[in-house]
Amino acid sequence: MIKEIAGGVAVPHGFRADGVSCGIKKNGKDLAIISSEVKARAAALFTTNKLQAAPLKITQKHLRNGIAQAVIINSGNANSATGEEGLRDARKMAKLTAVKLGIKESDVLVSSTGIIGKKLPMDKIKAGIEKLLPRGGINGSRKVAEAIMTTDTLPKEVAVTIKVGGEKITVGAVAKGAGMVSPHLATMLSFITTDALITPAALSYVLRKSVETSFNMITIDGDMSTNDMVVILANGLAGNKEITMKDLVKFQDAITFVTSSLAKMIVKNAEGATKFVTVKVKNAPNLNAAKMASLAIAKSNLVKAALYGCDPNWGRIISALGSSGININSKKIDIYIGGVIVAQNGVMTEFNSQMVKKKMTQRTFTILVDIKIGNEEATAWTCDLSEDYVRINSSYST
Amino acid sequence: MIKEIAGGVAVPHGFRADGVSCGIKKNGKDLAIISSEVKARAAALFTTNKLQAAPLKITQKHLRNGIAQAVIINSGNANSATGEEGLRDARKMAKLTAVKLGIKESDVLVSSTGIIGKKLPMDKIKAGIEKLLPRGGINGSRKVAEAIMTTDTLPKEVAVTIKVGGEKITVGAVAKGAGMVSPHLATMLSFITTDALITPAALSYVLRKSVETSFNMITIDGDMSTNDMVVILANGLAGNKEITMKDLVKFQDAITFVTSSLAKMIVKNAEGATKFVTVKVKNAPNLNAAKMASLAIAKSNLVKAALYGCDPNWGRIISALGSSGININSKKIDIYIGGVIVAQNGVMTEFNSQMVKKKMTQRTFTILVDIKIGNEEATAWTCDLSEDYVRINSSYST
Numbered sequence: 001m002i003k004e005i006a007g008g009v010a011v012p013h014g015f016r017a018d019g020v021s022c023g024i025k026k027n028g029k030d031l032a033i034i035s036s037e038v039k040a041r042a043a044a045l046f047t048t049n050k051l052q053a054a055p056l057k058i059t060q061k062h063l064r065n066g067i068a069q070a071v072i073i074n075s076g077n078a079n080s081a082t083g084e085e086g087l088r089d090a091r092k093m094a095k096l097t098a099v100k101l102g103i104k105e106s107d108v109l110v111s112s113t114g115i116i117g118k119k120l121p122m123d124k125i126k127a128g129i130e131k132l133l134p135r136g137g138i139n140g141s142r143k144v145a146e147a148i149m150t151t152d153t154l155p156k157e158v159a160v161t162i163k164v165g166g167e168k169i170t171v172g173a174v175a176k177g178a179g180m181v182s183p184h185l186a187t188m189l190s191f192i193t194t195d196a197l198i199t200p201a202a203l204s205y206v207l208r209k210s211v212e213t214s215f216n217m218i219t220i221d222g223d224m225s226t227n228d229m230v231v232i233l234a235n236g237l238a239g240n241k242e243i244t245m246k247d248l249v250k251f252q253d254a255i256t257f258v259t260s261s262l263a264k265m266i267v268k269n270a271e272g273a274t275k276f277v278t279v280k281v282k283n284a285p286n287l288n289a290a291k292m293a294s295l296a297i298a299k300s301n302l303v304k305a306a307l308y309g310c311d312p313n314w315g316r317i318i319s320a321l322g323s324s325g326i327n328i329n330s331k332k333i334d335i336y337i338g339g340v341i342v343a344q345n346g347v348m349t350e351f352n353s354q355m356v357k358k359k360m361t362q363r364t365f366t367i368l369v370d371i372k373i374g375n376e377e378a379t380a381w382t383c384d385l386s387e388d389y390v391r392i393n394s395s396y397s398t
Numbered sequence: 399m400i401k402e403i404a405g406g407v408a409v410p411h412g413f414r415a416d417g418v419s420c421g422i423k424k425n426g427k428d429l430a431i432i433s434s435e436v437k438a439r440a441a442a443l444f445t446t447n448k449l450q451a452a453p454l455k456i457t458q459k460h461l462r463n464g465i466a467q468a469v470i471i472n473s474g475n476a477n478s479a480t481g482e483e484g485l486r487d488a489r490k491m492a493k494l495t496a497v498k499l500g501i502k503e504s505d506v507l508v509s510s511t512g513i514i515g516k517k518l519p520m521d522k523i524k525a526g527i528e529k530l531l532p533r534g535g536i537n538g539s540r541k542v543a544e545a546i547m548t549t550d551t552l553p554k555e556v557a558v559t560i561k562v563g564g565e566k567i568t569v570g571a572v573a574k575g576a577g578m579v580s581p582h583l584a585t586m587l588s589f590i591t592t593d594a595l596i597t598p599a600a601l602s603y604v605l606r607k608s609v610e611t612s613f614n615m616i617t618i619d620g621d622m623s624t625n626d627m628v629v630i631l632a633n634g635l636a637g638n639k640e641i642t643m644k645d646l647v648k649f650q651d652a653i654t655f656v657t658s659s660l661a662k663m664i665v666k667n668a669e670g671a672t673k674f675v676t677v678k679v680k681n682a683p684n685l686n687a688a689k690m691a692s693l694a695i696a697k698s699n700l701v702k703a704a705l706y707g708c709d710p711n712w713g714r715i716i717s718a719l720g721s722s723g724i725n726i727n728s729k730k731i732d733i734y735i736g737g738v739i740v741a742q743n744g745v746m747t748e749f750n751s752q753m754v755k756k757k758m759t760q761r762t763f764t765i766l767v768d769i770k771i772g773n774e775e776a777t778a779w780t781c782d783l784s785e786d787y788v789r790i791n792s793s794y795s796t
Contacts, residue, residue, distance in 0.1 A: 050723070086745075226720055308792045313515075315479055318449055322449030333479075343479065348480075348516065390784060
């Protein structure tokens with residue numbers, strides 16, 4: 001049984017967190033820390049963008065031994081496309097954090113988000129790191145969730161408890177999203193903490209599997225960031241018997257619950273979004289085809305503009321499906337919008353357009369596409385493309 | 399020497415054209431014909447969308463022998479996702495046109511553009527075909543260019559003459575674009591006519607080659623239509639000696655000039671577009687990498703929103719480049735916006751932001767990306783993503 005509790009990354013045993021304002025952004029918190037009392041087993045996934053930002057390179061290096069004890073994160077500046085100096089700055093962030101906490105530099109992971117191509121203001125970051133005072137509990141988590149926001153308007157955090165072998169295990173997490181979100185491995189920033197004792201192999205496996213159906217199944221604008229990462233730290237302080245690959249199901253479910261919750265929060269709080277739409281493709285020939293099809297529909301600018309306008313223009317859905325590259329039979333496609341069938345066997349039904357429009361005025365609804373040539377399904381989550389998206393993104397750097 | 403002349407598809411010898419209003423659209427012309435006095439050699443390229451519309455299937459069937467004598471085209475309704483009835487309707491359009499012109503049904507090609515998923519109003523189309531009076535010259539061409547428009551605000555046509563072996567050859571063409579335009583083979587509708595005598599193999603080759611660097615290198619919204627086609631008809635009435643693969647260069651240049659001109663017109667007249675931007679990637683390891691890189695930048699919603707806002711946010715350009723999948727060296731990337739270098743060897747230069755902003759307020763400018771790992775280059779054309787794009791597309795069907 002997964003039980004949702006209040007808080008985020010600082011509620012599992014032995015984790016602490018803080019977030020402060022150090023002046024990288026004009027307003028609001030912009031520097032965060034997550035740390036563990038003891039060394040934790042760690043796993044991570046990174047953007048598949050070929051031009052990974054400096055902090056990703058340092059984090060990958062520090063993760064080689066599968067051990068970490070803290071993560072230092074700034075928003076407002078991505079430290080991406082910053083050359084050798086960027087690498088030095090990311091390393092320095094790790095070092096300053098290590099000195100502050102009295103831990104090893106190689107046990108500190110580094111993450112940045114914000115504008116690409118500008119140098120980090122290291123003086124401000126240095127002063128900020130000195131100000132950080134990591135604490136356990138709900139308050140510390142919230143500060144992290146706030147400090148990693150960029151164009152997000154809401155902090156995103158979640159925590160759950162489960163019982164494994166009679167012992168209570170806690171999982172907490174935060175995320176940030178909002179824009180430049182496309183499904184290629186990790187698609188934003190997310191930090192997950194747990195007090196579970198778990199083998200490194202199982203931890204990696206669980207993270208990858210949960211990301212496949214959560215962060216990898218959301219799309220906002222189809223743009224892929226240079227900075228995305230999902231990190232999980234497991235410090236083993238729950239006192240459970242080590243979770244191995246054999247009894248992994250419960251833990252997997254908890255992590256998937258956490259990553260799915262955050263993935264949906266990211267889409268709901270996307271730049272300019274007025275709607276949260278679930279795109280489900282069922283009866284596909286295989287899982288990959290189901291994913292490709294649902295994401296092709298979820299990504300289409302024209303589908304997303306129609307969602308914004310509450311326009312039941314299902315022709316755009318079928319066109320996006322056709323462009324997905326998967327094999328389909330044009331005579332076997334049923335499409336439902338908000339539960340109403342609008343196309344059956346590939347042609348329009350006599351649906352009540354006003355009724356469907358009304359369904360589409362709701363904040364949340366589902367597009368279901370049944371392609372009737374197999375029995376696999378996948379779900380993607382998307383938002384609408386609004387005039388506000390354009391407004392926000394036409395003047396982000398200035 | 400390529401000489402541009404007035405007119406479009408009805409200026410080459412023996413070609414005629416007309417466009418009328420038959421009531422498919424609320425306003426304006428919506429039915430067009432292009433015909434040749436004699437049978438013409440024909441070649442075509444079609445959308446790679448798996449759900450091709452009914453007219454594409456009929457056109458492909460009628461093209462199997464490489465011969466055609468007329469094309470009938472309607473706008474306002476794509477006859478796509480219309481099942482068996484759609485196929486019958488497309489066949490009927492060919493038949494009615496054949497009867498009208500006194501030619502073979504299998505020599506008539508059919509093309510439709512407009513909303514997907516609605517039945518064709520065949521009574522209106524039948525009455526419209528009866529009204530068509532194809533004529534040679536500038537006037538007939540213009541009517542076709544107008545009748546195939548959907549959300550286009552300007553008709554698109556071009557004509558050129560060249561000399562091959564002492565004989566004058568004329569090439570004319572029309573196109574429509576505006577939205578749902580993404581580079582996967584033919585990406586909109588375009589019809590090209592020529593009085594050249596040319597082998598069928600050479601005609602196919604020339605068409606494909608010219609499309610690769612023109613229609614396949616433009617992007618508006620990354621959405622791929624179910625109806626796109628590019629058709630070329632060569633009726634051999636110029637009196638030239640048959641052009642073979644050997645002396646093809648001049649003819650290739652003329653066709654590429656025509657398709658490139660139309661491709662650029664399509665982007666300039668894109669839905670909501672306020673800017674026309676050339677994206678050139680040079681010194682790529684191979685041609686395919688150069689194309690992938692330039693298109694990845696040209697397609698990015700975030701780059702396009704920044705273009706709209708005149709925001710020199712080159713971080714989005716480098717991020718899109720990184721997401722293109724090609725191999726790059728992050729330390730070797732130079733980026734120029736409007737001729738001003740904004741990043742050198744992967745990091746920001748001390749550029750004058752106000753000056754670059756001013757360059758970006760122009761209707762037309764170039765983004766040049768030098769990746770310095772080879773010597774191939776490619777050029778893509780794109781437009782900005784504006785609030786008007788969202789406005790136009792949020793209520794297209796209603």
